[in-house]
Amino acid sequence: MSKRPLTVLLANPRGFCAGVERAIEIVERALQKYGAPVYVRHEIVHNRFVVESLEAKGAVFVEELDEVPEGVPVIFSAHGVPKEVPTEAERRELFYLDATCPLVSKVHREAERHVRVGHHILLIGHAGHPEVVGTMGQVPENAIQLVESAAEAEQITVADPENLAYITQTTLSVDDTAEIIAVLRRRFPQIHGPKKEDICYATTNRQEAVKSIAQNCDALLVVGAPNSSNSQRLVEVAEREGCKIAILVQRAEDLDWSQLAGVSTLGLTAGASAPEVLVEEVLEACRAHFDVTIQEVSGAVEDVIFKLPKELSDRAATA
Structure with missing residues (x-):
């Protein structure tokens, strides 16, 4: 029996931003340099697949600093921490690395x-x-x-x-x-604002990419986590642009195929903390149900790279 055709409009850019890539690399390099376990306060980024992958390599995720034992490195997540956290780490003489997005x-x-x-x-x-x-x-x-x-x-x-x-x-x-x-x-006409808007380039670019395809889709999937703010916003942007079915999905296995009944054009993107492997996973699942044609939709080109902490630079890592 032949499969029903499905055109997938693949949004660009999508997935990992420079801040997320930096945060994950900080954990991976710390594990290489200091050995397991390396503790991480809060999810390093909001994605269970990423967190579980790092756990498998020896990262231990905790919610608060008092869960971190003496004598092990601790990393602060990409989302940033209140000043009291590094202050407490210093009081306890813990070695810490800050993965806060620049x-x-x-x-x-x-x-x-x-x-x-x-x-x-x-x-x-x-x-x-x-x-x-x-x-x-x-x-x-x-x-x-x-x-x-x-x-x-x-x-x-x-x-x-x-x-x-x-x-x-x-x-x-x-x-x-x-x-x-x-x-x-x-x-408040006298109010002061930032010289450059605080919403980051990656959030802006991913929302613009969704806007460029939402009106041409019968449904749009956002690969991302429920606690990921930027992923949730992509769903809202699609809905605001007139896409009647906009769904946040963590993994392909979470898809409810009945929601895609009658869909002939599907938009697909990923939040800034979702790896491309999960997008590929969704595409493979679509191929099992449909005769899929992929159309890559061009968008902003991102070439931002953030430096690692000096303790994990190539020179320091090999010292």
């Missing part, structure tokens, strides 16, 4: 700079996300307020509207964030 670190420095000059900070982001927890932990508690939506931006009260600044989580919806910023700028 673009998240940039937001941390912005927050510190605003506090130094007396600005009260409005942080646009999602409550409880590790990146938000880490950013809020860079400054005194009374120096920063979280804004999650345009509705909240309409209602928020501040003591001194003349000394106000905003920063943002790096993995937000570009369009939703623009709405929130527009409200803040209308309500």
